[in-house]
Amino acid sequence: MRVAEIRRYPIKSMLGEVVPLAEVGERGLVGDRLWAVRDPDGKLGSGKNTRRFRRMPGLFRLQAYAADPVPIVELPDGRRFAADDPVGHRAVGEVLGRTVTLAPEEAVLHHDEGPVSLITTAALRRLTELSGGEQAGTGVDPLRFRANLLIDVPGSGYPEDGWPGRRLRIGPEVVLRPVRPLTRCVMIDMAQDRAGERNDLLKTLAENHGLTFGVLATVERPGRVAAGHMCSLT
Structure with missing residues (x-):
């Protein structure tokens, strides 16, 4: 097994970025989902729609990039703003059709469920077999699941289902502790970046895999993870 892809989302629920390496701390990938869009009620x-989150159509039209000292937001027309720029907040609000601000994480973590999310190429192959893949004739696109790490595993199936309770060692430094499968929602069928809108993936997972895909992991030993790093279970 090896790390095939690393994805980081500097602003929650916007399009993120593929990176060659990342620092992993107790909170997860450094800079991942550290900022979020907030409405006047404080919902993210x-x-x-949940107790914490508010559905905001249009977020997947916005791209976020990590930068120092704050992330950069790119609008559909190519304009870019720093995440703490009030002018940018108004521009993002115009795209979303509502009043919003962008704010850094405070006491409550922005993560939906936990620090690090993982999916496998084996599971993507299995879902492709069940659903027919993407319209372009390729396999189901991993970006739909907004996972931090895509782990290359031979075969077809859901090997990660057996990972909770074990340690996943990645490269020479990082050790993760897979905790539980990740329950999926309608977001996996939404259009984002190169992946077009669908209406069947969530239904397929509901019928064949209990609505889950991938696993959530906590960080047992921080460090640096890089694409190509070998992985092992203990």
């Missing part, structure tokens, strides 16, 4: 922008 998302693709779904």
Whole structure:
């Protein structure tokens, strides 16, 4: 097994970035989902409505990039703003059709469920077999699941289902502790970046895999993770 791809989302629920390496701390990938879009009620922008989140159509039209000292937001027309720029907040609000601000994480973590999310190429192959893949004739696009790490595993199936309770060692430094499968929502069917809108993936997972795909992991030993790092379970 090896790390095939690393994804970081500097602003929650916006499009993120593929990076060659990342620092991993107790909170997860450094800089991941550290900022979020907030409405006047304090709810976080998302693709779904919950006690904490408010569905804000249009978030996937916005791209976020990590930068120092704050992330950069790119609008559909190519304009870019620092995440703490009030002018940028108004511009983002115009795209979303509502009043919003962008704010850094405070006492409550922005993560939906936990620090690090992982999916495998084996599971993507299995979902492709069940659903027919993408319209372009390729396998189901991993970006739909907004996972931090894509782990290359041979075969087809859901090997990660057996990971909770074990340690996943990645490269020479990082050790993760897979905790539980990740329950999915309608966001995996939404159009984002190169992946078009669908209406069947969530239904397929509901019928064949209990609505779960991938696993959540906590960080047992921080360090640096890089694409190509070998992985092992203990």
